[in-house]
Amino acid sequence: MSEQCTSMDELLIDYINGNLSKDDIAVVLQHIACCSDCRREMAQLIQFRNRLQKQSISIPKELKESAFAQIPKVSPDTEFAPMTLSEATAMIRSALNPVQKTIKLAMKLI
Numbered sequence: 001m002s003e004q005c006t007s008m009d010e011l012l013i014d015y016i017n018g019n020l021s022k023d024d025i026a027v028v029l030q031h032i033a034c035c036s037d038c039r040r041e042m043a044q045l046i047q048f049r050n051r052l053q054k055q056s057i058s059i060p061k062e063l064k065e066s067a068f069a070q071i072p073k074v075s076p077d078t079e080f081a082p083m084t085l086s087e088a089t090a091m092i093r094s095a096l097n098p099v100q101k102t103i104k105l106a107m108k109l110i
Helices: 003-016 022-034 036-054 061-069 085-109
Strands: none
Touching: 003 022, 003 036, 003 085, 022 036
16 A cells, blocks of 8 residues: 555545545546455445445444543643644544544444
8 A cells, every 4th residue: 555545545435525625636636546455445445434324323322431431531621732733633534543443444344
């Protein structure tokens, strides 16, 4: 997988969900036109999204509580260090990386 494919991995979900700028859409379309691995990845993500939309998934109460319990508690008077948009984007993407891996694993199981 090339370095460009690694960065594309981050854009594919946003592309599928319609959350990209026109410039980013052009970058994604240009890349998948010549990269069969990324085309396959995008097709799998679309297939997974479509399957999820067709199914009604009930999340057990214990799982919800466990997931929410892992979110750090922050008091209202907590001050946060300022960050640039690119720093915030990088932080969010790194937090979403395990979610993307879970989605890929779930796609194999469906």
